[in-house]
Amino acid sequence: MSLAALAPETRTAPQPVTPRAEPAPQPAPRLRAVPEGTEARGFVLYVGLDEAKAAAAGIDLGRLVTELKRLTTELAPGAETHAAVALAPAGAGGRDVDVVRLALQDPTALARYRRTDDAPAEKIVPGVVIDISRKRVLLDSVNASLTYKEFELLQYLVLREGRTIERTEIISALWADAVEGDDVPNERTIDVHVRRLRSKLGGYDDIVRTVRGAGYRFDRHADVSIRYASTPSPDFF
Template sequence: MSLASLAPRTTPTPPAAAAPAAPAPRLRAVPEGTEARGFVLYVGLDEAKAAAAGIDLGRLVVELKKLTVELAPGAETHAAVALAPAGAGGRDVEVVRLALQDPSALARYRRADEPAVEAKAEGVVIDISRKRVLLDGETAALTYKEFELLQYLVLREGRTIERAELIASLWAEAVEGDDDVPNERTIDVHVRRLRSKLGGYEDIVRTVRGAGYRFDRHADVSIRYASTPSPDFF
């Protein structure tokens, strides 16, 4: 009998099961049922401060875009320079957020006006937070697309929006050739329908001849901003 046959038999230990992979951490600001598709980074820095640091804004933008692509080659980037009146007070980054019409910054800026809005029955209330328009206290029967069109102009107050931009932004998901996709001429029809529902306040949507459309605020117009960023900014 061999020595091997006298050795005690041991049951082989099965390999340890691999621990389940930990789920990727969720961004705190992303609610359940949604996914992050990117981010916005506001940089408060005027040309004088940039020059004092030995750089200019254009080069800083290029370097940040380059770094983003190095860290995440699949990333797409877009930069916009915020313009504000010379000598505008406040922290640089807050001036930038207001200049670029960040809805959450606008909401804080206008919060003091909210009680007056609630007490006001006459005039127009454009409620971005609830997606509705009140005309002298009554809800206007706007369609979803009509409200989107008005909201797009309101959030870009003071800017003339070309018809081509409205089509590209508000009908971006439509298939070319689809009957629901307007051309630059039929945009006028959509605007005319919106104005008809605004009644006596139709002139808040102004035609800029040869250019496009612009939202004109009057003393009898109030706007309630949402506390979270509007989707059409992303």
């Protein structure tokens, strides 16, 4: 028997397993928000909040501005701030933030909500284009398939922007020439006409607002552009 056979069995002690180092997470690529050759120097934050809504939330606009400026100073001590209050006509319709953008002359809002009487017919305007001169509505440059009466209904509200129109007034105005035997709607069926109109406006259906117990109203929106006829509409009083 060999000496090697008589030697006690030897085993190599297990080596500790070194955990594999995970690669350090790479920062997400920075999205450039400004064109080449320019640099971001700050930002504008539009806040749509009138005094009544601020009071209902237990704060006033002055204090809210002060708190936002204080927070900015805490997060970025070198930041300079300037606050401006947006003033709009009392009762101006539309989403609060859109009214603020228009009141403060936000270029994007102004570009989308403007009278485009002299705009080239082929010009593409994002959002909603209500073309009174051609009796059509474009949704993101696609023609909405409104019936003649649906367009009349929308036009009637648009030309009375910000005013609540009662159902009886809509019937009297849009079915004034009805003769015996015509299908003249009542106040309840006006709601059906409005629902059909809204369904064809897609994601922009809220430009026609329901005023509970009163009627309907067209509100100013930053994403709506109106092309007026070169001559006054016979519908406008």
